[in-house]
Amino acid sequence: MTLLRVTGLHARHGLLAAVRGVSFDVDEGEVVALIGANGAGKTTLLRTIAGAHPAAGGVIAYAGKDLEGLPAHRRVALGIALVPEGRRLFPELTVRENLTVAGRPGRWQLETVLDAFPRLRPLLDRPAAKLSGGQQQATAIARSLMTNPRLLLVDEVSLGLSPQAVDEVYDMIATLRGLGTTLVLVEQDLGRALAVAGRVICLLEGRITLEAPAAGLTRDRVVQAYFGFARTP
Amino acid sequence: MTWVNAILQGIFLGGLYALFACGLSLIFGVMRIINLAHGDLAVLGAFLVWSVTVTAGADPFVALLPVLPVMLVLGYLLHRTVLARSLRGGPLTPLLTTFGLAIVIQNGLLQAYSPDVRSLGGAAGGLATGSWRLTDQLSVSYLGLLVLVVAVLVLGGLHLLLRRTRFGREMRATAQDPDTAALVGIPAQSVYAKATAIAVATATLAGVFLAVRSTFDASSGPTQLIFAFEAVVIGGLGSIWGTLTGGIVLGVAQTLGATVDPQYSILAGHLVFLAVLASPRGRAVIR
Numbered sequence: 001m002t003l004l005r006v007t008g009l010h011a012r013h014g015l016l017a018a019v020r021g022v023s024f025d026v027d028e029g030e031v032v033a034l035i036g037a038n039g040a041g042k043t044t045l046l047r048t049i050a051g052a053h054p055a056a057g058g059v060i061a062y063a064g065k066d067l068e069g070l071p072a073h074r075r076v077a078l079g080i081a082l083v084p085e086g087r088r089l090f091p092e093l094t095v096r097e098n099l100t101v102a103g104r105p106g107r108w109q110l111e112t113v114l115d116a117f118p119r120l121r122p123l124l125d126r127p128a129a130k131l132s133g134g135q136q137q138a139t140a141i142a143r144s145l146m147t148n149p150r151l152l153l154v155d156e157v158s159l160g161l162s163p164q165a166v167d168e169v170y171d172m173i174a175t176l177r178g179l180g181t182t183l184v185l186v187e188q189d190l191g192r193a194l195a196v197a198g199r200v201i202c203l204l205e206g207r208i209t210l211e212a213p214a215a216g217l218t219r220d221r222v223v224q225a226y227f228g229f230a231r232t233p
Numbered sequence: 234m235t236w237v238n239a240i241l242q243g244i245f246l247g248g249l250y251a252l253f254a255c256g257l258s259l260i261f262g263v264m265r266i267i268n269l270a271h272g273d274l275a276v277l278g279a280f281l282v283w284s285v286t287v288t289a290g291a292d293p294f295v296a297l298l299p300v301l302p303v304m305l306v307l308g309y310l311l312h313r314t315v316l317a318r319s320l321r322g323g324p325l326t327p328l329l330t331t332f333g334l335a336i337v338i339q340n341g342l343l344q345a346y347s348p349d350v351r352s353l354g355g356a357a358g359g360l361a362t363g364s365w366r367l368t369d370q371l372s373v374s375y376l377g378l379l380v381l382v383v384a385v386l387v388l389g390g391l392h393l394l395l396r397r398t399r400f401g402r403e404m405r406a407t408a409q410d411p412d413t414a415a416l417v418g419i420p421a422q423s424v425y426a427k428a429t430a431i432a433v434a435t436a437t438l439a440g441v442f443l444a445v446r447s448t449f450d451a452s453s454g455p456t457q458l459i460f461a462f463e464a465v466v467i468g469g470l471g472s473i474w475g476t477l478t479g480g481i482v483l484g485v486a487q488t489l490g491a492t493v494d495p496q497y498s499i500l501a502g503h504l505v506f507l508a509v510l511a512s513p514r515g516r517a518v519i520r
Contacts, residue, residue, distance in 0.1 A: 052416055076418035088413040090406045101402040102417035147418050 003028040003151055003182050004049070009058035011041070011048045018044040020206035021058070026151070031173075031183045033197035033214065035190060037226060041206040042186040043085055046153045049184075050082035051075040062151065077104070079150035085159065085186075087140040091129035095120055095139050098128050099146050106148025113142045116175060119168070134165025141172055152176065155186045170196060190222060204228050238371045239492040240485055245377030247464075247484030248384035249446065251477040252439035253457050254464035255388055256432030258476045261465065263408045263428040264320065266327040271436055272458030273338040276451070278304050278437025279353070279444040280346055286356050293353040297441050301434055308433030312426040320425070335454060342451035353444040361445050380442050384477060387435055392473050394431075404428055463506040466515065 004026040011019040019041045026032050034042045047053035049060055051072035060067045062080060070078075089098050099110055099120075114121050117138050123131065128139060137157065144152055157173070158166040166189075173196055176183060187193040193200060194214045202210035202225040210225030257271045268274075278300060285296035311334075319330035354361040357376075364374040395401035403424050407414040411421040443449055443457065460483065468479025483502045490501025509515045 050416060052412060071420075072412075072415035073418050073420045076416065082416050084413060084416060088410060088416075090409045090413070092409055093402065093405060097402050097405075101399070101406050101419065103399075104418060143417060 001028045002026070003030075003063060004184075005059075005061040006045075006049065007059040007061070009045070009048065009060060010056040011044050011053055012056045013044070017056075018206055019048065022203070022206070022208055023058075024201055024208065024211060026182060026184060028150070028182055029180045030199065031177050031185070031197045033193035033200045034184060034186045034203065035188070035193055035200060035222070035226065036203035039205075040203040042203055043155055045203070046082060046155050046184065046186055047084075050080055050153055052082065052084075076147050076149075079148070080153070081144040081147045081149035081151070082153040083140050083144045083155060083157070085155040087133075087136045089128035089131075089136055089139055089143070092127060094125050094127055095131070096124040098139055098143050102143045102146040104146070104148050108145045108148050110146070113145050116145070117142045117172065132165070133161050134168055137161060137165065137169050138172065141169070145176075149181070151182045151184070153184045157185060157187060158189055158192065166192070190219075194222075202226055235370055235492060236489070239488040241371065241373065242377065243485030243488035244481050245374065245381050245484070246488060247477075247481030248377070248381030249439065249442055249480070250460050250464045250483050251480030252380065252384045252387060252435065252442060253461035254468070254476045254480055255384075255391060255473065256435040256439075257458075257461045258465045258468075258470065258473065259391065259428055259435075260432045261470055262472075263404050264316075264327075264425050265324070265408075266316070266320070266331070267462070268432070269328065269331040269458065270334040270338060270454075271331075271432070271461060272456065273335045273342075273454030274304075274308075274433050275436035275440030275443070275457055276449055276454040277338055277342065277440070278433075279440035279449050280342055280451075282437075282441050283346075283351055283353060283444065286353060292358070293356050293441055293445055297438070301437060304437040305430045305434045308430035309426045311433065312429040313422075316429060317422050317425065335458075339451055339454060346451060348450060348452075350448045350450045351444070352448045353441065354446070357445045376442075376446055380446070383438065383442070384480070387438065388473055388477050391431075391435075395473065400424075400427065460502070463502060467506060467509045469514070 002025045007023050009019055009022045010017065022045060034045065036042050044053055048055050051070060062078060067075060093101065099113060120138055120142060123135060128136065131139060157169055161169065170192060177196065185193065185197065194217060197214045200212060200214050200217060201208055202222065204225065209228065210222065253275060257268060260266060260268050281300045281303065282293055282296045285291060285300060286293050289296065315330060315334065316327060319326040360375050364372040366372045395405060403419045407419055407421045407424045414421055464479035464483050465476055467482050468475030482505060486505040487498045487502040491498035
């Protein structure tokens with residue numbers, strides 16, 4: 001079943017067209033990796049789907065419902081959550097407060113989230129500003145889960161993290177995939193993206209240059225889509 | 234003993250300033266705007282209580298009971314209809330909007346109630362004038378103590394609301410990052426509207442205490458705004474308990490100044506405010 005259908009989506013930053021006529025579908029339970037160079041429009045695309053950035057044209061349909069004009073907090077109520085780039089935790093709130101402020105009815109409550117992210121349990125009363133990068137990323141993902149999303153959008157999940165923290169974050173993502181959560185990941189680390197996703201979408205200058213199953217995708221094909229040219233031997 | 238009495242009266246006066254200031258501090262803390270109509274909204278509340286008191290012959294504090302919900306709703310609507318739009322216009326627009334609102338309220342009150350000076354002190358009976366006389370030069374007024382107790386209760390209630398409730402967490406989250414708050418399902422505009430409602434209600438409470446304690450007229454709002462603003466800056470912008478400290482420091486400065494010479498009362502408060510503003514913390518506020 002198609003959970004998210006993006007059709008001819010455009011988004012701008014002032015005069016700059018960041019997303020240009022992008023169309024793709026995401027099925028329920030699928031994991032899709034959005035890849036592309038810096039400035040390709042990945043973050044803008046995720047933020048537009050989440051309602052944090054205005055669409056300049058096109059249609060975003062979620063579970064068959066057109067999201068046009070729906071503010072971000074209403075999209076969260078429908079089941080769309082975004083883990084933003086840079087984590088964007090509320091720095092003066094404790095981990096517990098960061099989690100509970102996002103709480104909505106559903107399977108993910110404070111205890112179930114802490115069972116999935118046990119490393120957060122001893123940090124519950126610590127202000128978010130005093131967490132390490134990996135702890136912040138775990139809190140950010142856990143906070144989004146507290147909204148009980150059907151569709152989880154994760155932006156630059158490994159950016160700025162130590163290799164060990166990246167491993168931990170990807171363990172969490174694998175757990176979420178195992179639980180049937182629908183995920184759209186923006187990821188710069190191609191190896192990680194191909195390992196976790198069922199499908200890969202590559203953006204270049206706001207347009208889709210590649211959309212293919214992750215399995216069997218060659219590095220050359222990705223590089224060609226990534227930079228817009230074929231790699232010479 | 235005169236100085237001790239001055240300090241004691243200053244603490245009571247500071248309770249009133251803190252009550253005025255807490256709504257201003259709340260709105261600044263959550264929305265980062267300074268509501269220049271705050272004092273006039275307090276005076277509007279005082280006039281509404283005066284109307285109920287005169288019409289129904291009720292005690293001012295009984296008359297406050299139906300007025301408070303009205304002011305809560307007025308605050309909510311004020312945000313939904315005026316402040317929400319002006320917030321979208323950048324940081325200067327709310328300042329101009331609330332300045333204009335202050336002028337509208339003042340002129341509306343002049344039209345409706347005339348420029349006559351009024352007081353609710355008479356209607357409050359012995360509460361407004363009675364006191365416990367501890368020594369020849371030291372007394373504790375019923376009203377002063379009541380204002381201080383109410384200020385502590387209101388500020389304590391706000392503290393608990395912010396720290397212990399879901400709505401409080403939503404307010405703090407929205408204050409820190411409204412865009413991200415929306416991404417976790419918090420409707421920022423609704424949070425802002427409720428914060429404005431609470432601020433207007435606390436301003437009404439302060440306005441009634443002012444009206445019982447002394448006199449008021451349609452143009453009393455700006456003076457109260459200045460004292461509230463000074464208390465907020467002295468105590469630290471956006472800090473709930475800092476507001477109480479700021480109010481008390483301002484009140485004590487004014488009563489000590491008055492003890493030296495009555496004409497130094499207001500000046501002493503302004504000088505303390507300017508001293509704080511010139512300090513490193515004050516410079517941080519300006520930045």
